[in-house]
Amino acid sequence: DRLPKIAPSILSAEFADFGRECEAIEAEGADWVHVDVMDGHFVPNITFGPPLVRAIRRHIRTVMDVHLMIAPVDPYIGAFADAGADVITAHAEAGPHLDRTLQAIRAAGCKAGVALNPATPAEAIAHVMDRIDLVCVMTVNPGFGGQSFIPAMVPKVARLREMIGDRPIHIEIDGGVTPETAPLVVAAGADVLVAGSAVFKGGSVGRPGPYGANIRAI
Ligand code: DX5
Ligand code: ZN
Numbered sequence: 001d002r003l004p005k006i007a008p009s010i011l012s013a014e015f016a017d018f019g020r021e022c023e024a025i026e027a028e029g030a031d032w033v034h035v036d037v038m039d040g041h042f043v044p045n046i047t048f049g050p051p052l053v054r055a056i057r058r059h060i061r062t063v064m065d066v067h068l069m070i071a072p073v074d075p076y077i078g079a080f081a082d083a084g085a086d087v088i089t090a091h092a093e094a095g096p097h098l099d100r101t102l103q104a105i106r107a108a109g110c111k112a113g114v115a116l117n118p119a120t121p122a123e124a125i126a127h128v129m130d131r132i133d134l135v136c137v138m139t140v141n142p143g144f145g146g147q148s149f150i151p152a153m154v155p156k157v158a159r160l161r162e163m164i165g166d167r168p169i170h171i172e173i174d175g176g177v178t179p180e181t182a183p184l185v186v187a188a189g190a191d192v193l194v195a196g197s198a199v200f201k202g203g204s205v206g207r208p209g210p211y212g213a214n215i216r217a218i
Helices: 015-027 050-057 074-083 100-106 151-164 182-188 211-217
Strands: 005-008 033-036 065-069 087-091 111-116 134-138 170-174 193-197
Touching: 005 211, 015 033, 015 050, 015 074, 015 211, 033 050, 050 065, 050 074, 050 193, 065 074, 065 111, 065 193, 074 087, 074 100, 087 100, 111 170, 134 151, 151 170, 151 182, 182 193
Parallel strands: 005 033, 005 193, 033 065, 065 087, 087 111, 111 134, 134 170, 170 193
Antiparallel strands: none
């Protein structure tokens, strides 16, 4: 199937219309749906939790890629898994026991991802590669959509590609992905691209935007 996969982030969707928005992006070519969970503690913003994942689950069939920008993580893994998450990604910086967290995500029946903030080196995954199905490279500082891509992250993508070799681990890029920045990270080895503002621009309540064109442009 087509690579790179495109995972629109609902952080940039119309919050008053999540069901319709998710149906629209799925119908118009989204490979995954990226759900940005923020707790106002690990990141300076608050979004939504398991109830929203459960609500969206009823509207789409495709992969729900849940990005937990929360600390602690472990107490909430079960609730997100029960709500219908397919992939649960925890931040390497969210606590001292990443290996245990990743085991708990898989034990809950989900694919396990680890997200790396911009300052966190690729080597942070060196000793958990057997525990993960995905590494998410933050190409912005987490908390908000619509920020600018951090070019210094491109070498980190290449380093991860080298470390991962032929292991079945996705390299996901998250933040500031546009038609201009996407080729840089795909060339470096990324295979899943999260995009919020680049996909949802132009939409509003009751009037989904040109999502298909925005998705295909990336
Ligand atoms: C930021 C989130 C990203 C963000 C991407 O904390 O993790 O997924 O929504 O939004 P854009 O694509 O607009 O940078
Ligand atoms: Zn995200």
